[in-house]
Amino acid sequence: MTITREYLPEIEFEHVSMRYQTDAAEVLALEDVSVHIQKGEFVSLLGPSGCGKTTLLRIMADLIQPTSGEVKIAGETAREARLAQKYGIVFQSPVLYDWRKVKQNISLPLEMMSMNKTEKEKRIHNLLELVGLEKFKDKYPWQLSGGMQQRVAIARALAMEPEILLMDEPFSALDEFSRERLNEELLSIWSKFGNTVVFVTHSISEAIFLSDRVFVLSPHPGRLSAIVEIDLPRPRTKEIRNSPEFYQLISDIRSSFEGV
Amino acid sequence: MKNYIQLKRWTPTLVWIVGLLVIWEICSWFLLQVLQVPLAQSKLPYIHELMYTMLEYGSTLFSEGWVTFTNAAIGFALGAVVGSLLAILMSLSKWVEQLTFPYAVGSQMIPILGLAPIVYGIVHDDQLSRIIIAAYITFFPVALNVLRGLRCADPAAVELMHSYAAKPWSVYLKLRFPAALPGLFSGLKIAAPLAVTGAILVELMGATKGLGVIMLRNLYYGPSHNYMFWLTVIAGALLGIFSYLLITIIERIVSPWQPEFRSTGGDE
The missing domain is CATH 3.40.50.300 (P-loop containing nucleotide triphosphate hydrolases)
Incomplete structure (x- = not known):
């Protein structure tokens, strides 16, 4: 099989x-x-x-x-x-949630899965590193450039692996x-x-x-x-x-x- | 440097307020001494007389104002909860919306002046009827604005939740509620001063304590109590402004991410 x-x-x-x-x-x-x-x-x-x-x-x-x-x-x-x-989806516009900081936006899909806190944080950290936005993890989406916002969207799409x-x-x-x-x-x-x-x-x-x-x-x-x-x-x-x-x-x- | 900027920012407001008071005082003098209008002080009292009365009866104004404020606040909170729940139900089902919306609109057509004695006649409790009227005034603008907020969530953001196979309550909790917060606060800002006015109105119908009670009493006593009457009117207005500002402050704390709160200065 x-x-x-x-x-x-x-x-x-x-x-x-x-x-x-x-x-x-x-x-x-x-x-x-x-x-x-x-x-x-x-x-x-x-x-x-x-x-x-x-x-x-x-x-x-x-x-x-x-x-x-x-x-x-x-x-x-x-x-x-x-x-x-x-599925992980990235749209034409970043579609980030205004009320969430960068790291919280990335954690959004993880909140739909059952995952313990340490593993979640580790994964968010890795994703931030992957898209080169560790320094911006506590920023709100509107504080980022268009390219950075789209990188957050990519990290978010990859969060569920x-x-x-x-x-x-x-x-x-x-x-x-x-x-x-x-x-x-x-x-x-x-x-x-x-x-x-x-x-x-x-x-x-x-x-x-x-x-x-x-x-x-x-x-x-x-x-x-x-x-x-x-x-x-x-x-x-x-x-x-x-x-x-x-x-x-x-x-x-x-x-x-x-x-x- | 920072103090200087603060000073510069507040100077126009300060000049404006002082200027307004001076113009008021001059007009009052003009009515009384130059035109010699009958009952001139009832039409526009001297500011300094108001201040004397304020010093003397300030504590009464404050305690009565506090009663009005707390009753209005309880009713306001109740109305906000009912309005929000109604908006959620309407957003969940078109059927609920079609059933309740015409009545919600209709409810706002009933004059409060007529409704207040009816409510009082039913509950026979001045405190409770103040709360009910304040809630009654609040629920509609809150329901309307929250419903719009719940509906206006970005369709792509909804699709995103769909792609995560999110449960319906998850979509509400993580997307629709936060997206509706600006709507909730604009509803609350409209309702807050109205709830205070509503509470005062009920007090005019007959109550034992409250701003409306001393307002009516001083009106009946005639020109000798003119300054106190004016002070109750001003206190009522200030109470409305205070409620509005309170909501604004809460809004800034709860949803600092809203576009109007974003600093335009370059952060990065």
Whole structure:
């Protein structure tokens, strides 16, 4: 039994479609999307706005349910996986609780688990160290910069040590410099945790820099139009952004949009 | 340096208050001596006369004011609890909201002046009716503002709790209640002075102790008790202001994270 388990993909989407009913018309947000993501894989969902990449992520997280198709998370339904606290989510905005200091924001998910105080404090300490915010643990969210706030959100998402980390354009509100630095930090964090990551972005270079595979989606209706393997070596450093292979991948992915 | 800044900050307020008192005193003199209006001192009494009376009867004002304040405070606390509970019930169920909300709104249409004697007629206790009226005035603004606060929690923050598979009571305890605190305090700030006014109003209907009692008594005694009457009115106003400030201070202690309390100075 355990041997067959090993080959099971972590996230499986079979012919998933999503329709919204608006006042004017019926919108097909996702049409017949089938996706298989392996355990421990870093995958990006890339596409322009309206391609359904966020919808796809929200279906994975069991925040919405698809109109048709089947979703399996490590052999369970998305709902079962959510109830088993297998997800960590980072949204586009940090969504920190104003009334909680940094360390209290990070401890929020831990309060939903039964965990003793010393272990909780140890884990919070490790997470603060991981995202480099030990000095700011007693600050309120509004006392931090946007990049720092998003780092708190990442630490919070990792607090439950989730099997699956879902990130919905987490760095899109940041400037280019902060974004690239946080990309590198994210990879170093991921290398320590090794969980499955699904990362939504509309930045081609961000998707390439981070991922093992990039799922390219096209809009109206949202469909999976290409899957691009990123065979750049790991660990990846910022120098890799200047390599010819990196540029080649950018132009490959860009051309995959042109047919649409 | 710090004292100097403090001084600079308070100077305009101080100048404003002193200026106002001086203008009052001049107007009072003008009415009495120049225009020679009949009953001029009832219309605008001398500040210095008020101060003399204050020195003489200050303790009476204070003890009667204290009775009014404690009754108003008990009613206020009761109303705040009832209002908050109602808001929680309404936020939990649309059905409860549809059932109770029209009555809550309707309740505020009844004039307190008419309601006070009815309540007194039912309970036959001046202390209890003061408490009931103060509670009655308080519950509505509190319920309305708390309900809005409970509802306005960031949808993404709710989804976050959902993703943790948080229990409903956890969502309330950790998200909706803290998010509703600013609403609770704006409701309390509206209600606090009103609860004091309400308590005084009930006292006018007939009570044995309280600010309203000596207010009415001195009004009946006529011009000779004019200064005392004015002092009771001023004491009532100060009591309202005091209640408001008290809530503001509590708010700062309980929820210092609110945007309006954030210092604009660069901390980092």
